[in-house]
Structures are given as structure tokens and as C-alpha cells.
Amino acid sequence: xxxxxxxxxxxxxxxxxxxxxxxxxxxxxxxxxxxxxxxxxxxxxxxxxxxxxxxxxxxxxxxxxxxxxxxxxxxxxxxxxxxxxxxxxxxxxxxxxxxxxxxxxxxxxxxxxxxxxxxxxxxxxxxxxxxxxxxxxxxxxxxxxxxxxxxxxxxxxxxxxxxxxxxxxxxxxxxxxxxxxxxxxxxxxxxxxxxxxxxxxxxxxxxxxxxxxxxxxxxxxxxxxxxxxxxxxxxxxxxxxxxxxxxxxx
Amino acid sequence: xxxxxxxxxxxxxxxxxxxxxxxxxxxxxxxxxxxxxxxxxxxxxxxxxxxxxxxxxxxxxxxxxxxxxxxxxxxxxxxxxxxxxxxxxxxxxxxxxxxxxxxxxxxxxxxxxxxxxxxxxxxxxxxxxxxxxxxxxxxxxxxxxxxxxxxxxxxxxxxxxxxxxxxxxxxxxxxxxxxxxxxxxxxxxxxxxxxxxxxxxxxxxxxxxxxxxxxxxxxxxxxxxxxxxxxxxxxxxxxxxxxxxxxxxx
Numbered sequence: 001x002x003x004x005x006x007x008x009x010x011x012x013x014x015x016x017x018x019x020x021x022x023x024x025x026x027x028x029x030x031x032x033x034x035x036x037x038x039x040x041x042x043x044x045x046x047x048x049x050x051x052x053x054x055x056x057x058x059x060x061x062x063x064x065x066x067x068x069x070x071x072x073x074x075x076x077x078x079x080x081x082x083x084x085x086x087x088x089x090x091x092x093x094x095x096x097x098x099x100x101x102x103x104x105x106x107x108x109x110x111x112x113x114x115x116x117x118x119x120x121x122x123x124x125x126x127x128x129x130x131x132x133x134x135x136x137x138x139x140x141x142x143x144x145x146x147x148x149x150x151x152x153x154x155x156x157x158x159x160x161x162x163x164x165x166x167x168x169x170x171x172x173x174x175x176x177x178x179x180x181x182x183x184x185x186x187x188x189x190x191x192x193x194x195x196x197x198x199x200x201x202x203x204x205x206x207x208x209x210x211x212x213x214x215x216x217x218x219x220x221x222x223x224x225x226x227x228x229x230x231x232x233x234x235x236x237x238x239x240x241x242x243x244x245x246x247x248x249x250x
Numbered sequence: 251x252x253x254x255x256x257x258x259x260x261x262x263x264x265x266x267x268x269x270x271x272x273x274x275x276x277x278x279x280x281x282x283x284x285x286x287x288x289x290x291x292x293x294x295x296x297x298x299x300x301x302x303x304x305x306x307x308x309x310x311x312x313x314x315x316x317x318x319x320x321x322x323x324x325x326x327x328x329x330x331x332x333x334x335x336x337x338x339x340x341x342x343x344x345x346x347x348x349x350x351x352x353x354x355x356x357x358x359x360x361x362x363x364x365x366x367x368x369x370x371x372x373x374x375x376x377x378x379x380x381x382x383x384x385x386x387x388x389x390x391x392x393x394x395x396x397x398x399x400x401x402x403x404x405x406x407x408x409x410x411x412x413x414x415x416x417x418x419x420x421x422x423x424x425x426x427x428x429x430x431x432x433x434x435x436x437x438x439x440x441x442x443x444x445x446x447x448x449x450x451x452x453x454x455x456x457x458x459x460x461x462x463x464x465x466x467x468x469x470x471x472x473x474x475x476x477x478x479x480x481x482x483x484x485x486x487x488x489x490x491x492x493x494x495x496x497x498x499x500x
Contacts (some may be wrong), residue, residue, distance in 0.1 A: 193458070234487075
């Protein structure tokens with residue numbers, strides 16, 4: 001793991017890094033002198049490691065609870081090279097969409113292509129981050145990912161035993177029922193009431209399938225992108241409860 | 251309003267009061283020297299103003315955020331005289347239940363009998379409490395009521411403009427769709443995933459009917475009585491957001 005830049009803004013230290021082919025970013029409190037719990041954030045579709053949906057969560061996670069927060073570019077996004085197979089599948093999906101045809105099988109193929117690389121990438125990143133002075137290895141890891149970050153995150157959380165708590169949601173794919181059933185850690189699961197692309201019943205069914213004894217569905221009115229700000233505060237509290245807090249008051 | 255007793259335990263001052271025929275209780279921080287936001291708690295069925303489902307919320311509301319919290323006995327409960335019409339309807343409902351027959355009409359009649367007295371009782375209590383030195387009249391009032399406290403509370407919140415935020419839930423009655431549609435204040439709404447008496451779809455439908463621009467459904471696994479403790483913390487945060495906090499850190 002090679003840190004390639006470091007900047008401090010508004011009390012947050014941002015360090016870009018590369019780990020082999022993986023470009024990533026680590027945010028910590030600028031005044032941090034001790035290791036702290038780590039939260040991984042999985043970015044959404046069409047976005048990358050510093051997308052608004054990542055930073056809008058990462059910054060309060062760092063400033064409120066003193067967490068370390070990391071994000072990486074999924075294959076084919078951000079600072080990574082184009083991914084020919086993902087690009088091919090996206091083009092096929094767009095074509096089917098325009099023709100008004102079903103593209104579920106192609107969507108699944110695309111996610112499986114991405115996730116086959118992304119899960120090992122996250123695991124290597126986690127290995128490396130846990131060797132730095134920023135991360136408290138004695139604490140469970142948090143994962144936060146909605147929409148495509150939930151789609152891919154559900155499989156990561158199911159497969160990676162170091163993850164001890166997860167905020168997921170905005171997804172209800174039938175093919176996720178199996179990995180969801182293998183998740184046993186506490187989950188906060190977000191549903192948007194008027195999310196056209198993710199029918200309420202599908203999202204409810206996937207929430208129902210989660211194997212966790214502690215799981216809470218938070219449903220709010222509005223579209224896919226209309227999650228209220230107070231849900232970020234709720235996620236902070238959720239992670240503070242399960243990862244332990246780095247600061248006294250958060 | 252006549253305060254009839256005062257005790258202090260664990261930093262909480264408990265004052266019993268009567269207001270005409272209405273027996274009630276007010277909890278405030280023992281060291282409170284200034285008026286503070288008020289939360290009303292509606293007790294559940296078969297319970298009364300000091301039931302566990304009331305005190306388990308009231309005490310953290312007082313100790314965490316410094317709120318004033320009040321509860322009153324619904325007609326026919328606690329320190330109030332037996333209510334002949336409610337008793338008659340309960341007996342009819344029990345008979346129909348034993349006979350395996352529907353009792354929805356009788357349940358509605360019972361709720362309407364209770365609520366016809368309970369709403370004016372709450373409003374008189376609110377008038378009187380707002381005249382005391384304990385309650386900050388400049389702040390909106392909070393209401394917390396689940397199950398029967400939600401059944402009756404939805405009509406109270408719909409009718410009483412001083413209530414500015416409400417935690418409701420564990421109820422999905424069809425006859426509440428109309429009053430729910432008249433509620434416009436922020437609501438946190440609780441659903442228990444395995445609540446036999448309140449089918450998930452009915453509770454979701456009632457949540458959907460709420461007229462509030464800000465409303466959040468919190469669904470957790472478990473039975474009617476299995477609400478996780480962290481939902482109490484969530485309610486504290488919800489009220490702190492909407493009523494304002496009496497203490498600096500809560």
C-alpha cells in the first residue's frame with residue numbers, strides 16, 4: 001500500500017493510496033493519534049471512490065465519531081482503466097433497455113463480473129489498512145453501501161468475516177437472497193418508498209431474507225436519491241454502537 | 251392541576267397529579283431549573299400511566315435530553331374508575347374472539363368510546379402542563395405511543411396542532427387511514443416484522459397514508475413486544491431534532 005497524497009481540510013485528513021492496481025482513499029481525523037475503527041464505503045453505480053454519496057457519509061463518520069473511512073474504485077471506475085467486459089455488458093444492457101426488453105440476466109452477469117474482482121480487492125485493501133497505524137485491528141469493520149454499493153456489498157458482507165456491522169439498502173435483487181441469508185451481523189437497511197427501480201416488495205423481501213438477528217429496515221418517502229440527511233446520523237449511531245467509538249462523545 | 255406527590259429517584263423527579271377526573275404523572279430532571287420541551291406518552295392496552303412501556307421510554311427521555319415527560323390514565327385504566335361501556339365492549343370482544351368470530355366493528359366502537367374522552371383529556375392536560383414552570387411553551391410538543399397508544403395517538407396527533415413530532419406504530423387499522431392522512435408533522439413509525447396482531451401489509455399501508463413530508467418506518471424482527479432497545483435511543487434523537495434539546499449533549 002502506497003500513500004500518494006495527503007491533504008487536510010476541515011479537520012479531515014484525506015490520503016489517496018494505491019495497492020497494486022487498486023486506487024483508494026482513506027479519511028481520518030486530522031488530529032488522530034491513535035488507531036480507530038474502520039468503515040468501508042462502497043460507491044454507487046456510475047460513481048467512484050470520491051463520489052458525493054461516499055464523501056457525504058465519510059466526512060460525518062470521521063468528524064462525529066472519529067472513525068477511519070476508506071473507499072476504493074470498483075473495477076472500471078474512477079482512476080482505474082476501462083474494463084472491456086463491463087463496458088460490453090453495459091452496452092448490451094443499454095440496448096435492451098432502449099428496446100424495452102428485459103435485461104436482468106445481463107445485469108446479473110455485469111455484477112458478477114465486477115464482484116469477482118471487487119471482493120478480493122476489498123479484502124486486500126482491508127489486509128493492508130489493518131497494517132497501518134490508522135486502524136484499530138481489535139474492532140470489527142463497518143461496511144456502508146447503498147444501491148450498487150449494496151448490490152455488491154451484500155456479497156462482500158456475506159463473505160468477509162472481519163465485517164461486523166453493515167448499512168445496506170436501495171436494492172432488492174432476487175439473486176441476493178442467498179448471500180443475504182448468510183449475513184449474520186447487525187444490519188441497518190434503507191428503503192426509499194418511491195424508488196422506481198427497486199420495488200418496495202422486492203426490497204422488503206431481501207430485508208426479510210437477511211440472516212441477522214439484529215436488522216432494522218428504515219423506509220422513507222421519496223425517490224432513489226432522496227434519502228433524508230438524518231439517516232446519515234442514524235448510520236453514525238449504528239456504527240458507534242457496533243464498532244465502538246473512537247471519541248468520547250459522538 | 252393539583253400535584254399530589256413528588257419523589258426523586260436516579261435523578262428523575264416524578265410528580266403525580268390530578269386534573270379534574272384525570273390522573274397523570276410528570277417526570278422531569280431532578281436538577282431542572284428551566285422550562286423544557288414536553289413529550290406525552292400514550293400507554294398501551296391493558297396498561298396505564300406508569301406501565302413499563304411508558305417508564306422505559308420516559309426515563310431515558312428525561313435523563314438523556316432533559317425533556318419533561320407526561321402520561322395520563324386512559325378512561326377506565328390505572329387510578330380511574332371502571333368504565334362500564336368500555337368493560338361491556340371488552341366483554342363482547344372477548345366473547346367474539348373465543349367464538350372465532352370477527353370483532354373489528356366492536357374494537358372500533360371501543361376505541362371510539364375511549365378516544366372521545368381521551369383526546370379532550372390530553373388537551374386539558376396539555377393546557378395545564380403548559381402553564382407550569384416545567385414546560386417550555388415555545389417548543390412543539392412530542393407524542394410517543396405504540397400499539398393502543400398509537401391507535402389512539404394517531405387521532406390525537408391529527409387533531410392537536412401543538413403536537414409537532416410523533417413516534418407511532420404497532421398498529422395498522424384501516425379506520426385510521428383518514429386521520430393518518432391529516433397528520434403533517436414528522437413521524438417515526440415502528441413496525442414489528444412478526445407482529446401477529448398487526449399484519450405487516452396493514453402497518454405499511456397506514457405508514458404510507460401518513461400525510462407527513464418527513465416520516466420514517468423502522469421495521470425490526472420479532473413480535474409485538476420485541477422492539478429493540480436501540481429504538482428508544484432513536485426516538486430520543488428524533489425528538490431532540492424536532493423539539494430542540496434541553497441539555498447541551500443528548
